[in-house]
Amino acid sequence: MxxxxxxxxxxxxxxxxxxxxxxxxxxxxxxxxxxxxxxxxxxxxxxxxxxxxxxxxxxxxxxxxxxxxxxxxxxxxxxxxxxxxxxxxxxxxxxxxxxxxxxxxxxxxxxxxxxxxxxxxxxxxxxxxxxxxxxxxxxxxxxxxxxxxxxxxxxxxxxxxxxxxxxxxxxxxxxxxxxxxxxxxxxxxxxxxxxxxxxxxxxxxxxxxxxxxxxxxFPAKNKKVAVKKILMSSGILVDDELILIAKKKNGIYREMWQFPSVSITSSTKDNLIKKKFKEEFGIKIKSMSLIGSFNHLLSHRNIYVKVFTLSARKTLIESKNLKWIKAKKLNLFPMPNLYKRVFEIFQNYKNGSK
Ligand code: SF4
CATH class of the missing domain: 1.10.340.30 (Hypothetical protein; domain 2)
Incomplete structure (x- = not known):
């Protein structure tokens, strides 16, 4: 009633x-x-x-x-x-x-x-x-x-x-x-x-x-979900006017294009990072230099990203999950905001080092 x-x-x-x-x-x-x-x-x-x-x-x-x-x-x-x-x-x-x-x-x-x-x-x-x-x-x-x-x-x-x-x-x-x-x-x-x-x-x-x-x-408050801390290294590899983007099969950004990235811990040494880039993307790194870092906050994740420029021992061949593209065409590919920030750091670095 x-x-x-x-x-x-x-x-x-x-x-x-x-x-x-x-x-x-x-x-x-x-x-x-x-x-x-x-x-x-x-x-x-x-x-x-x-x-x-x-x-x-x-x-x-x-x-x-x-x-x-x-x-x-x-x-x-x-x-x-x-x-x-x-x-x-x-x-x-x-x-x-x-x-x-x-x-x-x-x-x-x-x-x-x-x-x-x-x-x-x-x-x-x-x-x-x-x-x-x-x-x-x-x-x-x-x-x-x-x-x-x-x-x-x-x-x-x-x-x-x-x-x-x-x-x-x-x-x-x-x-x-x-x-x-x-x-x-x-x-x-x-x-x-x-x-x-x-x-x-x-x-x-x-x-x-x-x-x-x-x-x-009413109702009783939900227990707060702990924010997970994640560390990763993201690498920008350029060849003349071209820049390398990759797709991963797993993780929250699977199926989206991103710059080759690997997970790390606070104590991961450069040699291990290089090894991971080789295992995950086939990139044989000759040298890498840190050009910036930032925190990227998601609702339950705090991702700390170190951005590197990479130089490879030999040119990488394209595959289904690896592409060489012109930087100005990046906006044609679906890319999470995190990687747009990686690219911004790279652009600032490039403009500053001219
Ligand atoms: S339903 Fe919500 S807004 Fe309405 S009287 Fe109850 S507590 Fe107040």
Whole structure:
């Protein structure tokens, strides 16, 4: 009964506030576009995603255009958005949909969730918004709102199940996607992590966290994930006007072009670095000199990069994963921001040493 009243109030609130958070994917029912937006939004803010989403949709208006594209072109558009495995998985999933589902994004939760890069949240969000399925999409906003309303402190499986059960009740409307989105918006605009606007909240009269006077105490804070420190050496090898770029098969930047780089420790000697360059890229280094270093921060990683210029004993032959290119053509290749900084250091060094 309470839920029925609250559901109506929530939808009224949502429709009144819908224009306050502009998101281009909110004006479509196309499952492909909604899915793309959900993937881009993982760990990334709305305002960052919007230009990437618009650029992507302009170039790839359909899922078929994604499936037919090559990964280099897709990564080039994704460049700078980070978490590149999202892009690689989206590409793999698009190919699978044409192979296994005749090009139609599955409406079945279990089938959709089996696609590369699709988790429970993404499946719930896409299927509820695009296909009107009554499936919860519990992101951090909804988790916070529901934990507070229900007074659930512990982040446990049984509490998550209580939230899901409660949400199923809320979702029994004609537009379950609107309920999911309304709760996400409420979490982002009203029931914020810090200083929630309880006095403006439609749930205040039933909210357990408000009743006990401690909204921010629900749910209990997540343990902080330790930032991993990584050290690497990145080498710039030039031959006349050409510069060497490489692709790695593993690591967070796999499939993207980068300058040959190897992981090191604080005590790795130059001889070992040279050996690693030979083993990983086949570069027989004659000499190397340090031209700069910087820290590159990612959400859970702090990467310390030492930048070297390299000179090789003999010219390296191109292969599938090694290319000699003109420096001015670098921007045609998908390259993570970290390596753009490496190149900046190289350019500054070159300009300074002229
Ligand atoms: S009353 Fe406060 S704590 Fe409860 S749901 Fe609303 S904003 Fe969140």
């Amino acid at each position: 309470y839920n029925t009243i609250k559901k109506k109030e929530l939808l009224i609130w949502y429709n009144l506030n819908i224009n306050k958070r502009y998101m281009p994917w909110r004006s479509t029912n196309d499952p492909y576009k909604i899915w793309l937006s959900e993937i881009m939004l993982q760990q990334t803010q709305v305002k960052t995603v919007i230009p990437y989403y618009n650029k992507w949709i302009k170039k790839y208006p359909t899922l078929e255009s994604v499936a037919k594209s090559n990964i280099d072109d897709l990564l080039k558009i994704w460049e700078g958005l980070g978490y590149y495995s999202r892009c690689r998985n989206f590409h793999k999933a698009s190919i699978k949909i044409f192979k296994d589902y005749n090009g139609k994004i599955p409406e079945d939760f279990d089938q959709f969730k089996k696609l590369p890069g699709v988790g429970e949240y993404t499946a719930g969000a896409v299927l509820s918004i695009a296909y009107g399925k009554k499936i919860p999409a519990i992101d951090t906003n909804i988790l916070r709102v529901m934990s507070r309303i229900l007074g659930l402190k512990e982040r446990s499986k049984s509490n998550l199940n209580k939230i899901k059960k409660n949400l199923i009740d809320y979702l029994s409307t004609e537009k379950p996607g609107d309920i999911n989105q309304a709760l996400m918006d409420l979490g982002s605009m009203i029931c914020k992590n810090k200083d929630p606007y309880c006095q403006n909240c439609i749930f205040q009269d039933i909210c357990k966290a408000w009743e006990v006077g401690d909204p921010e105490g």
